[in-house]
Every structure is written in C-alpha cells, then in structure tokens.
Amino acid sequence: MYRYDPYDQKIVDERVAQFRDQTRRYLAGELTDDEFRPLRLQNGLYIQRHAPMLRVAVPYGLLSTTQIRKLAHIARTHDKGYAHVTTRQNFQFNWPELKVVPEILAELATVEMHAIQTSGACIRNITSDPFAGVAGDEYIDPRPWCEVLRQWSTFHPEFAFLPRKFKIAVNGAEQDRAVIQCHDIGLELKRDAAGEIGFRVLVGGGMGRTPIIGTEINDFVPWQHIITYCEAILRVYNRYGRRDNLYKARIKILVKALGIAEFKRQVEEEWAFGKNGPSTLTEAEVARVATHFTTPAYASLPAEDAGYAAQRSATPAFAAWARRNVLAHKVPGYAVVVLSLKDPQRAPGDITDAQLELVADLGDAYSFGEVRATHEQNLVLADVRQSDLFAVWEKARAAGLATPTFGLLTDMICCPGGDFCALANAKSIPIANAIQARFDDLDYLYDIGDIELNISGCMNSCGHHHVGHIGILGVDKNGSEWYQVSLGGSQGNNTSIGKVIGRAFAAAEMPDVISKVIDVYRAQRLDGERFIETVRRIGLDPFKIGVYGDAAIIERKQNA
Amino acid sequence: MPKLIRNGRVVDDSAEILVLDETQAPEALTLPEGQVFVPLAVWQAHKGMLSGRAGVGVWLDSHESVEDLAEDLESLSAVALNFPKFTDGRAYSGAALLRSRYAFKGEVRAIGDVLRDQFFFMQRCGFDTLQPKAGKYSDAQLEEAVASLKDFSSPYQAAIDQPEPLFRRARRVA
Numbered sequence: 100m101y102r103y104d105p106y107d108q109k110i111v112d113e114r115v116a117q118f119r120d121q122t123r124r125y126l127a128g129e130l131t132d133d134e135f136r137p138l139r140l141q142n143g144l145y146i147q148r149h150a151p152m153l154r155v156a157v158p159y160g161l162l163s164t165t166q167i168r169k170l171a172h173i174a175r176t177h178d179k180g181y182a183h184v185t186t187r188q189n190f191q192f193n194w195p196e197l198k199v200v201p202e203i204l205a206e207l208a209t210v211e212m213h214a215i216q217t218s219g220a221c222i223r224n225i226t227s228d229p230f231a232g233v234a235g236d237e238y239i240d241p242r243p244w245c246e247v248l249r250q251w252s253t254f255h256p257e258f259a260f261l262p263r264k265f266k267i268a269v270n271g272a273e274q275d276r277a278v279i280q281c282h283d284i285g286l287e288l289k290r291d292a293a294g295e296i297g298f299r300v301l302v303g304g305g306m307g308r309t310p311i312i313g314t315e316i317n318d319f320v321p322w323q324h325i326i327t328y329c330e331a332i333l334r335v336y337n338r339y340g341r342r343d344n345l346y347k348a349r350i351k352i353l354v355k356a357l358g359i360a361e362f363k364r365q366v367e368e369e370w371a372f373g374k375n376g377p378s379t380l381t382e383a384e385v386a387r388v389a390t391h392f393t394t395p396a397y398a399s400l401p402a403e404d405a406g407y408a409a410q411r412s413a414t415p416a417f418a419a420w421a422r423r424n425v426l427a428h429k430v431p432g433y434a435v436v437v438l439s440l441k442d443p444q445r446a447p448g449d450i451t452d453a454q455l456e457l458v459a460d461l462g463d464a465y466s467f468g469e470v471r472a473t474h475e476q477n478l479v480l481a482d483v484r485q486s487d488l489f490a491v492w493e494k495a496r497a498a499g500l501a502t503p504t505f506g507l508l509t510d511m512i513c514c515p516g517g518d519f520c521a522l523a524n525a526k527s528i529p530i531a532n533a534i535q536a537r538f539d540d541l542d543y544l545y546d547i548g549d550i551e552l553n554i555s556g557c558m559n560s561c562g563h564h565h566v567g568h569i570g571i572l573g574v575d576k577n578g579s580e581w582y583q584v585s586l587g588g589s590q591g592n593n594t595s596i597g598k599v600i601g602r603a604f605a606a607a608e609m610p611d612v613i614s615k616v617i618d619v620y621r622a623q624r625l626d627g628e629r630f631i632e633t634v635r636r637i638g639l640d641p642f643k644i645g646v647y648g649d650a651a652i653i654e655r656k657q658n659a
Numbered sequence: 660m661p662k663l664i665r666n667g668r669v670v671d672d673s674a675e676i677l678v679l680d681e682t683q684a685p686e687a688l689t690l691p692e693g694q695v696f697v698p699l700a701v702w703q704a705h706k707g708m709l710s711g712r713a714g715v716g717v718w719l720d721s722h723e724s725v726e727d728l729a730e731d732l733e734s735l736s737a738v739a740l741n742f743p744k745f746t747d748g749r750a751y752s753g754a755a756l757l758r759s760r761y762a763f764k765g766e767v768r769a770i771g772d773v774l775r776d777q778f779f780f781m782q783r784c785g786f787d788t789l790q791p792k793a794g795k796y797s798d799a800q801l802e803e804a805v806a807s808l809k810d811f812s813s814p815y816q817a818a819i820d821q822p823e824p825l826f827r828r829a830r831r832v833a
C-alpha cells in the first residue's frame with residue numbers, strides 16, 4: 100500500500116500543528132463557533148448528540164496492521180473501547196473530547212493517518228473497490244489512481260469551500276463495488292481501443308434527500324487528463340452550484356438544472372484551458388505511486404487446497420462461513436476473507452479495541468500486513484492462503500468477527516441514527532438488531548440468499564437506504580419515530596433507487612414487516628432468482644399486498 | 660490607519676470600499692477622493708470617467724463574474740473579491756481566473772469575511788492582499804495571523820502561487 104514520503108508526512112504533521120492552534124484559539128474564545136465549525140468539520144470533527152465524533156480518513160479503505168493497532172489504541176485510550184466503520188470506508192470515534200482531538204491527530208500522524216477532509220463542503224475521502232488488486236474481474240487496479248487523486252484533492256485551495264460536500268469514487272472492474280453511480284464524480288477505469296488507460300466519468304450522482312443516479316459526462320478521459328478534467332468539473336460547480344439552499348447545493352442539482360449537455364459544454368470549455376497544463380499527469384508520477392501497489396509475494400499454490408476441502412466437510416460451521424465470507428481470489432490457492440462486523444450483539448459496523456488488535460494480528464500472520472474497510476461496514480483480509488482459512492476462522496470466530504452472513508439479510512448497512520446523530524429522525528441501530536434477532540436462523544438466511552438491507556435514520560441517507568434492495572428510512576411523525584420501507588433499490592452496475600411501498604411503521608412492527616416482504620419473495624421467486632430480480636420482475640404490488648393486505652391495492656385503485 | 664496584509668506583510672491601507680445601498684443608482688454616485696474600490700455596477704456606469712483616474716479599483720461580489728471585467732483589466736490596477744461569508748468559496752475561483760486566464764498582474768484583494776484560517780488558500784489562489792473586516796483582528800493579532808500564510812510548506816497540487824504540482828516540482832522517490 101502507499102507509504103508516505105517526507106512530503107506526505109510533512110503535510111500531515113503541518114495539519115496537526117494547524118489544527119492544534121485552531122483548537123487552542125477556539126477554546127480561548129478567539130474563534131467563534133461559526134468560524135470554528137467548518138474548520139473542525141474539514142478535520143472530520145462533528146458535534147453530535149452526546150459528544151464530538153471524529154472521522155478518520157482511510158483512503159480508499161486501505162489499512163496497514165500498524166494503523167489498525169493505532170486505531171485500537173485510540174479507541175481504548177480516548178474513546179469507549181470501540182470504533183465504527185462508515186459507509187465511506189472511514190473509521191469513526193464517537194466519544195473523543197474536543198481538547199484531546201489534536202493529540203489524537205498527532206498520534207494518527209505517526210502512522211501516516213489523518214482526518215483531513217473527512218467532512219465539510221470539500222472533496223472528501225476517495226472511495227474504491229475493497230477487492231482492488233485481488234478480484235478476478237478487475238481490468239485496472241484503481242488504487243494508484245485513487246492515491247493520485249487523493250494527493251491532488253488534499254487541501255486543494257480553490258475547492259475548500261464548495262457549495263456542499265463532494266465525493267469521488269473509483270472502480271476498475273467489471274462489477275462496480277464502489278457505488279460510482281451515486282457519487283458526485285464516479286470514475287470507471289477502462290481501456291480504449293488502443294489499450295490506453297482512461298476513465299469513463301459520471302457526474303451528479305448522490306443520495307441524500309434527492310437521490311439521483313450519476314450521468315455520463317465523458318465516456319473516455321485519457322489518464323493524463325483526469326486531474327484537469329476533475330478540476331474543470333469542480334470549478335464549474337464551485338462557481339455555479341447553488342449556495343442559497345443547503346438541500347439544493349449538491350452538484351447533482353446543478354447538473355439537473357443545466358441538463359447534462361449544457362453542463363458538459365461548460366465543463367469542457369473550462370477544461371480547454373487546463374488541459375495539457377502543468378497538472379497533466381506524468382508517466383513518472385503514476386509509476387512512482389503504482390510501485391506502492393505491486394503484487395505481494397504470493398506463493399505458488401494449487402488452485403484447490405486439499406486440507407481446506409477436508410476442513411469444510413469436517414466442520415459444518417466452518418463450511419457455512421466459507422460459503423459466505425470467503426471469496427474467490429485471482430491468484431490460485433488464495434482467498435479473500437470478509438471479517439464480519441455484523442454480530443447481532445453489536446451495532447453494525449462497530450468494532451472493539453480488542454477486535455481491532457486481533458484483526459491486526461490476523462493481517463500480519465495471514466494477509467501481508469494489510470486490511471481493508473468496505474462501504475458495507477465490514478473488514479477484509481484480501482490475501483489469505485486457503486490453507487490458513489481454518490485458522491483465521493477459528494480466531495475470528497472466537498472474537499465475534501466470523502458471523503457467516505456476508506451479503507445476506509442481516510449483513511446490513513446501517514447509519515448511527517438516533518442513538519448518536521443529532522440530525523436523526525429515528526434510531527436505526529435497534530431496528531437493525533431487531534431484524535437480526537428475528538432472522539437468526541442461518542439456513543433460512545441462506546435460503547433467502549443474496550439481499551441488501553440498508554437503514555438510515557433520516558433523509559440524509561448515510562445508511563444508503565435508497566440503494567438497498569430493502570431500504571428502511573427513519574421518519575418523524577409528530578415527534579415519534581416511524582420507519583418507511585422501500586424496495587427495489589440497488590447498488591452496483593444496475594444501480595436503482597428504491598420505491599416506498601406505503602405508510603410508515605412503528606419500530607415494533609419492523610421485524611414483522613420484513614418477514615412479510617421476505618415471505619412474498621419466497622412465494623413468488625423463480626428458481627435461482629435473487630430477491631432484487633424478483634422485485635424487478637413482479638413489481639411492488641405483490642409486496643404491498645403482502646405487507647398491508649388487499650386494502651393497499653384497493654386504495655390505490657380508488658386514488659388512480 | 661486601517662491595516663491589511665499585502666504580500667505577507669502587515670501594511671497600512673486607506674482604500675475605501677464603496678458600497679451601494681438599494682436606493683442608490685450607480686449613476687448618481689459621487690466618488691470620494693483617494694484610493695477606492697467601486698462596485699461592478701458603478702464601474703460599468705462610469706467606466707469612461709473612472710478608467711483614467713488613479714487609485715480606482717473594482718470590487719466584485721461573490722455572485723459576480725470576473726468575466727464581466729475581462730475587457731477592462733488593462734485599465735485597472737486592483738480588483739477586490741468579496742467573501743460575503745468565509746464559507747462562500749466562489750472568490751477562490753474568481754481570483755485564480757484573474758491570475759491565470761486573464762493574466763492580471765495588479766492587486767487582487769480579498770475583502771469581506773476574510774479570516775486567518777483561510778489565508779493560506781487565498782494566497783494560493785492568487786490573492787496578494789488580504790483585508791479582514793475592520794475590527795476583526797487587533798494589530799497584534801494581525802501580525803500573528805501572518806503565520807497562517809505558511810501553514811503548509813509543500814502543497815501537492817498546482818495553484819497560482821505554485822504553478823507546478825509537487826510531482827513536477829520535486830523528485831519524489833517511491
């Protein structure tokens with residue numbers, strides 16, 4: 100993975116000094132709340148319900164075991180013994196005290212980490228495919244490109260105060276695993292007919308209260324020009340994006356208002372000035388960054404490890420885990436392991452300091468000292484030998500990190516919601532846990548198969564509910580907490596926005612509602628059909644009838 | 660005398676920033692003597708008369724475009740860009756455009772909600788003169804604030820102050 104050189108280190112160290120001084124001036128009353136707020140946000144520091152929350156950047160989800168141990172240390176020393184993996188591959192601490200934050204940042208800097216631009220109206224952490232470099236369907240490794248863009252966007256002076264947050268994601272494989280269609284800029288690495296690398300550029304996607312799928316603005320920007328192209332997009336947005344209404348300030352609103360053709364015209368007119376300028380990427384720079392992402396020293400191994408097969412037959416619980424949480428690796432004899440953070444006893448995405456220490460040990464012993472965070476709020480060991488899987492499983496299981504449900508109903512995305520977040524309409528974690536408690540039978544979960552259930556505590560959609568096959572959204576009705584259910588959302592290549600099925604439910608009803616939705620699917624599915632495919636084929640009506648009874652349809656007909 | 664920061668030093672400054680209220684027509688305005696920044700509307704109304712006069716600059720609000728001044732830059736020695744709120748970042752693009760696309764060599768002044776924690780970004784985008792609101796900083800605080808111009812020593816990306824990105828300026832070894 101990328102290691103800092105003295106320039107990178109200096110920037111992060113200087114940031115620590117800068118933020119230390121800003122915090123000092125704030126606590127001394129020299130900076131007002133309004134003046135300090137954007138400064139702390141650009142350092143990932145929110146004030147939420149109980150305490151500040153510190154969001155630590157994990158560039159494109161990649162972590163060294165040294166960094167994991169530092170996060171464990173911070174959780175133990177400055178927090179309540181746990182951290183949270185976010186839907187943008189970052190780490191969050193829920194309880195640090197403001198006055199110790201500069202200390203935490205200084206500690207992070209010692210392991211090449213920071214909280215720069217993890218929040219605020221600026222270019223945020225760049226996210227990517229958690230299986231980069233190891234997936235069989237990869238065309239081009241996105242990591243070097245993510246790092247190049249990370250450096251470009253870090254403290255970009257022109258784009259520090261955009262109309263609103265700005266999120267970029269990069270994917271380089273047949274399957275989109277980075278939700279590129281729901282980002283302000285989504286980049287898909289590809290090759291042109293001559294074999295040259297470039298990017299298909301999508302713009303104006305996003306979730307929030309107005310979910311919009313990104314539109315293609317250019318089908319091939321050659322790699323040399325990706326920075327100047329992004330700069331052109333950002334300059335047009337910075338100048339013309341709305342600033343009068345927070346809810347209409349994302350680039351997606353500007354793109355909709357102008358239309359993609361006019362927006363593209365403006366961007367490309369701007370690009371004409373920057374193109375071929377000094378920010379044009381050089382082969383030397385890309386090569387320098389790419390050397391950090393070379394293939395690790397894989398052993399040459401048989402494609403199928405005999406011991407691994409035997410262990411699966413002998414130990415059904417191991418087989419169950421291997422079936423869901425072990426994924427194919429492009430190198431024979433290796434596997435990708437998903438360490439689940441969806442233990443029903445914990446909030447989705449939470450991880451304790453002790454678990455973090457164990458993950459670091461596993462990473463060192465079995466996966467070249469690296470760990471990845473996924474936007475689905477799990478961790479990944481990307482390079483495990485098949486012959487080591489049993490050992491990994493035993494240790495992970497003992498630590499509560501081997502819930503064998505990757506990609507199943509209870510492997511949900513869930514925002515912190517009303518338990519932590521001041522913007523929430525409703526709690527989300529208890530809903531997640533109640534659904535996990537209802538669906539605790541593994542055979543039943545396996546029978547339901549691949550499905551994505553996403554929960555957000557309010558319209559801001561931090562929990563990606565719009566793109567959940569089943570989406571749950573917390574809403575406020577006269578001061579009490581209710582939940583709206585949508586179906587048919589999807590991330591990946593066929594990204595779609597879910598549709599609400601009808602009136603909202605009380606918290607206590609939610610496990611039943613989900614059961615009814617699943618019953619409809621099981622009754623209606625064709626052989627081998629996944630949940631989302633059934634929803635797409637039969638539409639929402641059968642689900643509405645299943646959930647609300649015939650009344651739903653009668654009412655709709657009357658209103659028609 | 661009021662102070663501001665120019666090219667990294669605290670200096671005295673007596674320029675007046677002329678503000679129109681809604682009732683004033685730009686044509687009906689009498690201009691004070693000495694250095695003055697007039698609003699774009701005033702400039703456009705009195706261009707003929709003003710372009711000869713020494714010490715006249717134009718200030719643009721954040722929704723106004725530097726393009727509207729493009730033709731006039733040769734007769735101007737200073738342009739000020741207003742930050743109505745420091746979180747309104749449009750003037751960063753405005754300054755960068757003045758310096759790059761229009762090759763403007765005169766003074767580019769940041770006015771309005773100009774705070775030390777943004778000095779570094781402002782300077783990188785081509786502002787040479789930074790004028791915090793009157794009374795925002797004491798003289799001593801302003802002297803101290805100059806340090807913020809040096810918050811970062813080797814930024815990654817190209818900007819007006821460093822037209823080459825780090826990967827072209829430095830030999831970085833992997």
Ligand code: HEM
Pocket residue numbers: 145146147152184185186187191263264266281282304305306307308349513514515519520521522559560561562563
């Ligand atoms: C106290 C904590 C938080 C606050 C105040 C907060 C606030 C917000 C707001 C206001 C938006 C909507 C932005 C817009 O539509 O323009 C948003 C979106 C989002 N947030 Fe959060 N959030 C918080 C925590 C989190 C956490 C913990 C995660 C990850 C688990 C997260 C991930 C996201 C994501 C993925 C979006 C989607 C934005 C998009 O691209 O449209 N947030 N958040």
Ligand code: SF4
Pocket residue numbers: 514515516517520521522523524555556557558559560561562
């Ligand atoms: S979706 Fe709403 S409740 Fe959940 S974390 Fe985001 S802002 Fe808070």
